[in-house]
Amino acid sequence: MLEIAELSAGYLGEDIIHEVSLAVSEGEAVAVIGSNGAGKTTLFRTVCGLLRASQGTVTFDGRRIAGGRAHDTARRGLAYVPAARHLFPEMTVTENLDLGAYPKRPQPARRALVHDLFPRLAERRRQRAGTLSGGEQQMLAVGRALMSNPRMLLLDEPTTGLAPKLAADAYAALEALRRHGLTVLVAEQQVPLALGFAERGYVLENGRIQLQGTSAELAQDPGVQRAYLGIA
Amino acid sequence: MRRSATVGRAGTSPVRAYAPIVVTGALVALLPLRYGDSRAMMGVVIGGVLFAAYAVGFNVIFGSTGQLFLCTGALAGLGGYASAILSDRHGIPMVLSMVLAALVAAIAGGLLSWIAVSRSLGVIFTGIVTLAFSLSFQNLLLGQRDLTGGETGLVVDAGSDTFLGEQVAPFYVFVGLVMAYLALYRALQRSHVGWAFRALRDDEIAAELAGVDVKRYRVFAGTLGSGMIGLAGALYAHSERFISPSTFSFGEVDVLVIVMLAFGGIGSLLGPVVGAAAFTVLEEWMVSFNEYRLIVYGAVILALFLFFPRGVVPSVQSLAQRLRRRLGRPASPTAAAGERRADAPGPAASPVGPDVVGSEEVRAGGATPPE
Amino acid sequence: MRAVVFDGVVLGLQFGLLGVGLTLVYGLGGVLNLAHGQLAVLGAIVAALRIDAGASTIAAVLTGLAVAGFVGLALDLTLMRPVYRRVGEDRVLLGLLLMLGVAFIIDGVLEWRYPIEALSLRIGGDPVDILGVRMRTGSLLASAIAVGVGVVLVVFLRYATVGKAVRSVIQDEEGAQLCGVSPATVRAFVFALSGVLAALVAVTRSMTSPVNVNAGIDFTILALIVAVVGGLGSVSGAFLAGVLLGIVNTVSAHYIGTYITTIVLLAAAAVTIVARPSGLLGAGRE
Numbered sequence: 047m048l049e050i051a052e053l054s055a056g057y058l059g060e061d062i063i064h065e066v067s068l069a070v071s072e073g074e075a076v077a078v079i080g081s082n083g084a085g086k087t088t089l090f091r092t093v094c095g096l097l098r099a100s101q102g103t104v105t106f107d108g109r110r111i112a113g114g115r116a117h118d119t120a121r122r123g124l125a126y127v128p129a130a131r132h133l134f135p136e137m138t139v140t141e142n143l144d145l146g147a148y149p150k151r152p153q154p155a156r157r158a159l160v161h162d163l164f165p166r167l168a169e170r171r172r173q174r175a176g177t178l179s180g181g182e183q184q185m186l187a188v189g190r191a192l193m194s195n196p197r198m199l200l201l202d203e204p205t206t207g208l209a210p211k212l213a214a215d216a217y218a219a220l221e222a223l224r225r226h227g228l229t230v231l232v233a234e235q236q237v238p239l240a241l242g243f244a245e246r247g248y249v250l251e252n253g254r255i256q257l258q259g260t261s262a263e264l265a266q267d268p269g270v271q272r273a274y275l276g277i278a
Numbered sequence: 279m280r281r282s283a284t285v286g287r288a289g290t291s292p293v294r295a296y297a298p299i300v301v302t303g304a305l306v307a308l309l310p311l312r313y314g315d316s317r318a319m320m321g322v323v324i325g326g327v328l329f330a331a332y333a334v335g336f337n338v339i340f341g342s343t344g345q346l347f348l349c350t351g352a353l354a355g356l357g358g359y360a361s362a363i364l365s366d367r368h369g370i371p372m373v374l375s376m377v378l379a380a381l382v383a384a385i386a387g388g389l390l391s392w393i394a395v396s397r398s399l400g401v402i403f404t405g406i407v408t409l410a411f412s413l414s415f416q417n418l419l420l421g422q423r424d425l426t427g428g429e430t431g432l433v434v435d436a437g438s439d440t441f442l443g444e445q446v447a448p449f450y451v452f453v454g455l456v457m458a459y460l461a462l463y464r465a466l467q468r469s470h471v472g473w474a475f476r477a478l479r480d481d482e483i484a485a486e487l488a489g490v491d492v493k494r495y496r497v498f499a500g501t502l503g504s505g506m507i508g509l510a511g512a513l514y515a516h517s518e519r520f521i522s523p524s525t526f527s528f529g530e531v532d533v534l535v536i537v538m539l540a541f542g543g544i545g546s547l548l549g550p551v552v553g554a555a556a557f558t559v560l561e562e563w564m565v566s567f568n569e570y571r572l573i574v575y576g577a578v579i580l581a582l583f584l585f586f587p588r589g590v591v592p593s594v595q596s597l598a599q600r601l602r603r604r605l606g607r608p609a610s611p612t613a614a615a616g617e618r619r620a621d622a623p624g625p626a627a628s629p630v631g632p633d634v635v636g637s638e639e640v641r642a643g644g645a646t647p648p649e
Numbered sequence: 650m651r652a653v654v655f656d657g658v659v660l661g662l663q664f665g666l667l668g669v670g671l672t673l674v675y676g677l678g679g680v681l682n683l684a685h686g687q688l689a690v691l692g693a694i695v696a697a698l699r700i701d702a703g704a705s706t707i708a709a710v711l712t713g714l715a716v717a718g719f720v721g722l723a724l725d726l727t728l729m730r731p732v733y734r735r736v737g738e739d740r741v742l743l744g745l746l747l748m749l750g751v752a753f754i755i756d757g758v759l760e761w762r763y764p765i766e767a768l769s770l771r772i773g774g775d776p777v778d779i780l781g782v783r784m785r786t787g788s789l790l791a792s793a794i795a796v797g798v799g800v801v802l803v804v805f806l807r808y809a810t811v812g813k814a815v816r817s818v819i820q821d822e823e824g825a826q827l828c829g830v831s832p833a834t835v836r837a838f839v840f841a842l843s844g845v846l847a848a849l850v851a852v853t854r855s856m857t858s859p860v861n862v863n864a865g866i867d868f869t870i871l872a873l874i875v876a877v878v879g880g881l882g883s884v885s886g887a888f889l890a891g892v893l894l895g896i897v898n899t900v901s902a903h904y905i906g907t908y909i910t911t912i913v914l915l916a917a918a919a920v921t922i923v924a925r926p927s928g929l930l931g932a933g934r935e
Contacts, residue, residue, distance in 0.1 A: 096823060116826040125827070132824030134817050145817050145828045148810070194829065346742065393923055401738045402681055403922045405745065406877060410915040413870065417915075421908030533749075572757030579750030583743060584731060 047072045047198060047229055048093070048124070053102035055092040061100055062088040063253040070198070070231050075224055077244035077261070078233045079274060085253040086233035087129055090202050094126040095119040106198070121149070125196035129203045131187040135176030139167055142175050142186055146193030153195070160189040163219040180207035188216070198229040205236055217243045237274040241265050295464055302551055303457040310446045320445050326558030327452040328514050332535050333542070333550030334459040335506035341545035342466075342475040343499040345391060346405040348528070349412035350507055350535050355419065355526030356383040357508030358515035359426055365436035365516075372437045372516060380509035386411075387504020388497055395493040412528050419523040431522025434515050448517035455513060456551070459506055464547060475499065479545075533575065540582045543589030552591050652782045653903045654896055659788045659857075661895020662795035665888035667850040667868060668875030669802065670843025676819040676882025677836050678733060680744035684724075684752035685847050686868030687759075692717035692848020693768040693860045694759055706770060713768075714848045721844025724751060725837045733833070752865065759862045767861035768851065787856035794853050798846070799888050806884060815839060819882050847872070874918040880928025889929055 048070040056062040063085040070076045080086050091097040093104050098113025105111070106124050120126070125146075134142050143160060144152040161168035164185040170178065175186060184207060191199060201220075205213035217239060220230060234240035241247060241261040249257040249270060257267060264270050306327070313319035332350055339347050347353075361379035364370045370378070390411060394404045419426045426432060441447040466472045477485035478492045486492055515521045524530060538553030564571055586593050671685045682688075696713030700706065728751065732744040759766075774786035806812040817825040818832045825832060851860050851868070875894060879886030894914060901910040921928055 094827070096826065116823075117829050117831045120827055120829040128823070128827070132821045132827060134820040134824060136820055137813070137816065141813060145813060145825075145830070148814060148829045151810075190828065397923055397926070399922065399926070400741070402679075402741050402745065403926060406873065407919050407922050410919040414912045414915045417908040417911045421906065421912075533753075536746075569761040570757065572753045572760065574757075576750045576753030576755075576757055579753065580728070580747060583746045583750070584728075 047074075047107060048231065049103075049105040050089075050093060051103050051105075053089070053092060053099055053104060055088055055097055055099040055102075057088075057097075061253070063092070063250075065102065066250070066253070066255055068248055068255065070229060072197075072229055073224075073227060074246065075220075075230045075232070075244045077240035077247040078231065078250055079235070079237050079240055079247055079264075079270075080233075080250035081235060081273070084250045086250055087202055088253075089250065090126060090128070090200050090233060094124060094200060096126075120194065123194075123197035124200065125191035125194055125198070126200040127187045127191045127202060127204060129206060131183050133175045133183055133186055133190070135174065137175055138172050139175060139178070139186055140171050142190050143167075143193050146190035148194075150194070152193060156193050156195060160192055163192075163222070164189055181209065181212050184208055185216070188219075192223070196228070198231065199223075201230065201232040203233055203235060205234070205239060213239060237270070290468075295468060296461060298548060299457055299460045299464065302460075302548060303453060306453055306551075307450070310449060314446050317445055320449060322558065322562055324449050324452055324517065326554050327449065327456055328510055329531075329534060329538060329558070330551050330554035331452065331456050331459055331510035332507055332531065333539050333554055334456065334463055335503040335510065336535050337539055337545065337550055338463065338466075338499055338503035338506065339387070339391075341539065341549075342472075342479070343496045344401070344479055345394060345496060345500055346401050346408070347387070347390065347500070347503075348405050348409040348532055349387075349390070349415070351526040351528055351531030352412040352415040353383045353387055353504045353507040354511030354514070354531060355415060355521075355523070356386055357511030358521045358526060359419065359432070360508075361512035362432055362434045362436070362515045362521060363425065366434065372440070372442075375436065376509060376512040376516070379512040380505045383508020383511070384501045384505030387507075388501030390504075391497040391500025394500075395496045409528070412532065416523055416527055419526075427522070429523065431520060431525075434519045434521060437516035437519075442517045443519065448513075451513065451517070452510075455510065460547065460551070462506075467547070471495070471498070537575065537579060537582065539589075540579075541586075541590050543592040546589065546592060549589055549591060553589075651780075653899050655779070655782045655784065656788075657896030657899035658892055659784075659792045659895070660899060661892035662792050662799070662888070663850050663853050663891070664871060664875050664895045664898075665879075665891025666795045666798060666846060666853070667872045668879060668887035668891055669799070669884050670846040671872040672876035672879060672881050672883060672887045673815075673819075673839050674836075674843050675876065677815070677832070677839055678729075678744075679741050680729065680732060681741070681748065681873075682840075682843065683745060683748040683869055684755060685843065685872045686870070687752045687755035687865040688717045688721055688844045689847035689851040689868045690759065690860065690862060690865040691720060691755055692844070693851035693855060693864075694763055694766050694862060696848075696852065697766050697768040698763070700768075701766075710770075710852050713852065714845045717848035718841045718845040720755075722837055722841035724748075725840035729836070729840070733836070752869065756863070756865050759865075763862060765861075767859045768855040769859040770852065770855045772856055785857070791853035791856045794849070798849065799884075802884055811838075871914075874914050877918045878921045878928055880930045883928065883930040886928055886930030 048068075050066060050068040053066045053068075054061045054064050066085075066089060068076075068078070078086055078089065088097065092099050092113070093111070095111050095113055095116035095118065103110060106119065106122065109122070111119050111124075116126075134145065137145070143157060147153065147156065166182055167185055167189055170182065175183065178186065184204060188201070188204060199220075204216055208216060213236070220232075220243060224230060230244075232240060232244065241264060244261055246260055247258065247264045248255050249264065257264065257270065259267070265275070309323050310320070313323055332354060335353075336347070336350050339345050357376075357379045360382045361372075361375040364378055365372050365375035390408055393399070394407065399407065420428055422428070437443065442451065466475070474485070474490045474495050477488060477490050478495060482492055511526065514525075534557060538557050539549055540553070541556055542549030542551065542553030560574075564574060567574075582590070667685075667689070671682055674680055674682050692713035694713075695716045696709040699709035699712050704712070728747050729744070732740055732747060735743060770787070772785075772787040772790050776783045776785050777789060778784075779789075806816055814825065814830045815835055815838075817828065817830055818835045822832050825835075847868070851864070854860050875887055875891045878894060879888070879890030894917060897913060897917070898910055901913050
């Protein structure tokens with residue numbers, strides 16, 4: 047469904063990710079793990095079209111994604127939940143959610159789904175997004191992405207700022223969505239959570255893919271254990 | 279590739295550094311040979327040199343530290359009117375009046391700078407605040423008839439009996455002024471002040487971390503540049519012997535100065551002179567096409583900022599160097615450095631900022647200040 | 650005194666409408682449209698020319714509005730492309746300077762071809778008594794139009810899907826893209842709309858006093874002051890600021906003098922920037 051080939055991209059002429067190749071098939075759950083500064087956000091922003099690649103290609107559903115046309119990508123069914131969330135602070139929770147469905151009308155069924163997954167959002171329907179807590183904003187960002195009924199979800203560190211219980215809840219919600227056929231690519235610093243959720247994973251370090259394999263393989267890898275799992 | 283802040287040009291000899299200024303001055307000084315007979319033409323020529331002076335001052339403010347001051351005319355007007363009023367109404371000797379007037383302008387500009395930096399106003403807000411100042415000053419001049427003569431203007435008596443009242447002599451005074459300004463600009467470039475300017479223009483945060491007090495340098499540039507503009511305005515008041523609000527309006531001064539500097543190269547040493555020369559010629563040529571004047575200027579502004587963001591002169595310079603390279607001629611050191619400057623900036627090059635402030639001889643180096 | 654205040658409100662409502670277009674365009678993309686006033690005058694002069702040619706007032710006005718809107722659209726689709734490709738202060742500076750050039754060109758063309766043309770719409774009817782103040786039908790109609798359009802705008806932005814899309818780009822451009830909103834399309838639409846609104850104000854102004862070819866600069870400066878004081882990017886802010894400044898304008902002009910009045914208005918903008926840069930209401934708030 048998503049194919050990334052030899053992708054390099056960065057800012058101000060300097061590449062942050064170099065020749066990254068990655069693939070996600072329909073229905074899969076794949077994780078990209080790496081520490082701060084490894085390039086996860088740059089990678090995701092290039093994939094969804096917010097950033098122009100300096101080299102390489104991104105193909106979604108057989109169609110190339112060009113840089114600078116992020117709204118096209120969103121309309122084609124690839125929804126990105128950025129680490130910085132990018133919510134609309136002066137609009138209410140409901141208005142934010144409804145915009146997620148743009149340009150189509152928000153479906154009551156989708157809204158109900160989001161409210162089921164995140165009851166807190168349902169409670170705070172009329173509240174301005176800018177006044178929500180960090181965790182609630184995170185939930186809203188995910189909910190907004192879901193409103194367009196996407197075929198694939200890109201999540202950039204979805205558990206930042208979430209208490210452990212909420213983080214676990216979030217992944218449980220993602221599990222539920224997966225059973226409905228949603229394909230997920232998630233970038234995470236919290237490696238145990240990521241490997242617990244995903245089937246496969248890639249390790250991104252200094253802008254390059256250093257390792258890839260099934261979650262089990264990655265969890266066994268001594269390098270991964272040392273760097274990300276705190277096991278000497 | 280990110281440009282590194284450049285090292286000062288401590289290595290270049292003063293002779294090489296200041297030679298261009300002397301040469302330019304000498305060339306310009308020849309003009310009266312051709313035009314000295316005509317009062318009208320000398321007026322035009324003096325106007326051109328005056329605007330070169332304005333442009334150098336504006337270069338100090340905008341070219342060096344990126345502050346968009348849309349009040350050059352008002353600062354010149356402050357200088358002009360203050361000097362006229364001090365000398366005519368209060369009997370203060372002309373030279374002292376001019377100095378005081380320049381101080382007034384300097385303080386006004388410094389204040390504007392200070393407001394802009396302490397409130398962290400970006401380009402737009404700085405522009406709007408200075409524009410508001412400019413328009414307010416214009417209205418003040420028009421409204422306070424008793425003090426300023428209002429719309430009809432002010433006749434300036436002080437100095438009319440000195441050599442300033444002659445036909446050609448004031449020209450040399452103005453040329454001297456511009457050369458002094460250019461020398462000052464060059465001296466700044468070569469000093470730690472110039473290094474600080476380049477650093478803060480390049481990357482404000484990095485500059486702060488390197489110990490540059492960005493606020494202080496901005497206010498300094500604003501004060502100095504404004505003083506330079508004010509002094510030029512004061513000098514003009516006494517040599518022209520008549521000033522009115524329209525002499526110093528936004529449309530008459532600011533637009534021209536911006537366009538001149540953009541043409542000649544923002545942040546370059548001789549850009550103001552080149553721009554002033556080019557547009558004085560253009561203005562003269564357009565006297566017969568007065569109806570098209572606005573349209574031409576509009577088109578010039580569009581063309582300049584769309585296609586020659588670094589200024590026409592620097593673009594032509596780098597084009598010439600590229601041609602020279604291709605023809606296999608050995609490039610001169612200045613040309614090579616200019617080439618590096620032309621190649622160096624990445625996508626971050628601003629549309630209207632200098633690549634590196636005022637450099638004909640740039641050496642990419644570490645971010646260390648000269649000792 | 651009451652009459653002066655009423656005049657101020659009438660003027661202020663139009664100030665607000667004038668500032669709305671400018672504030673929206675800035676809120677969307679950081680472009681300060683220094684040719685805003687010229688677009689207004691362009692619309693007015695086109696309408697005047699049509700009336701001279703024998704067209705009905707309504708048809709002439711609609712033509713003027715359409716031309717202004719069309720020019721705004723053309724500007725966005727052409728000149729603004731390189732501007733939007735840049736970010737931050739680079740974009741702001743380039744946009745400002747390019748629009749200045751456009752302002753000169755429009756001004757120059759109008760003053761060259763139609764130097765004596767002016768728009769003046771006489772609205773028939775006897776003066777009406779509102780709360781004890783006599784108001785000419787021209788002033789009433791102008792106010793009604795300003796209020797009506799303002800309300801429609803606010804409702805549109807607050808409740809219509811496209812309106813919310815516009816606000817989303819103002820509040821968070823990247824977030825809007827992720828929701829499938831195309832900022833480029835929104836900007837083009839709003840730029841065209843701002844042209845229409847500007848021309849509309851020229852039309853309403855012409856109901857009380859003639860609008861001639863050199864009114865462009867004054868309109869632009871007014872729009873700028875109103876937009877800044879109201880908060881760049883806020884429609885209701887522009888109207889609120891407009892009314893306040895309109896009252897200040899008439900009161901000051903009546904009791905003090907025109908030059909001081911202009912200084913007061915300019916000072917209002919400067920003080921707002923220095924003391925409270927987000928303006929009265931701040932961006933994105935409708």
